[in-house]
Amino acid sequence: MFSKSKINEPGPKQAEATPTAAPMASSAPAAPASDYKPSAPKAKPPASLLSSDLHITGNLKTSGDIQVEGTVEGDIRAHLLTVGETATIKGEVIADDVVVNGRVVGRVRGLKVRLTATARVEGDIIHKTIAIESGAHFEGSVQRQDDPLTPGGKKAAPASAPAPSAAVKAATAAAKAEG
Numbered sequence: 001m002f003s004k005s006k007i008n009e010p011g012p013k014q015a016e017a018t019p020t021a022a023p024m025a026s027s028a029p030a031a032p033a034s035d036y037k038p039s040a041p042k043a044k045p046p047a048s049l050l051s052s053d054l055h056i057t058g059n060l061k062t063s064g065d066i067q068v069e070g071t072v073e074g075d076i077r078a079h080l081l082t083v084g085e086t087a088t089i090k091g092e093v094i095a096d097d098v099v100v101n102g103r104v105v106g107r108v109r110g111l112k113v114r115l116t117a118t119a120r121v122e123g124d125i126i127h128k129t130i131a132i133e134s135g136a137h138f139e140g141s142v143q144r145q146d147d148p149l150t151p152g153g154k155k156a157a158p159a160s161a162p163a164p165s166a167a168v169k170a171a172t173a174a175a176k177a178e179g
Helices: 004-008 012-035 160-179
Strands: 048-050 054-055 067-068 071-073 074-085 088-090 093-100 103-105 108-115 120-122 125-132 138-139 140-145
Touching: none
Parallel strands: 048 067, 054 071, 067 074, 071 088, 074 093, 088 103, 093 108, 103 120, 108 125, 120 138, 125 140
Antiparallel strands: none
């Protein structure tokens, strides 16, 4: 009933099954590969550049970087703000990093504030860290805060305020015990 030659010879069913099985096997890994796209690190966009012939009246806000070479009359909020040598800013500046090469008339708030030798700042500086190069012109007050980016940020002194009141209570209790 059965012959050896028929078993070893590929029949039409086996020939059809082999090509069908091969694409399935190759398409199974290919489907997840087409669905999976490795996430390349997103390139940080370049700083927005406000050229020296530009005059802006109004506030600027970005989560990115700004380099100002022109004039801005308004507040600026950014991640990194670079004030160029030819720039003038009249308003409040708030940024994680502030580098002043030009002129700022107004309050400066930053985690890291740097005034270069060509800087001219007329206003208060509220910072976490500050660097002022020789030759920089500065009129105003300097105040260190742990969180200078928020108005009324945490100051270093109030953190120790509860300790003296506890000491006063202890001294008062000791005086009552003696008397």
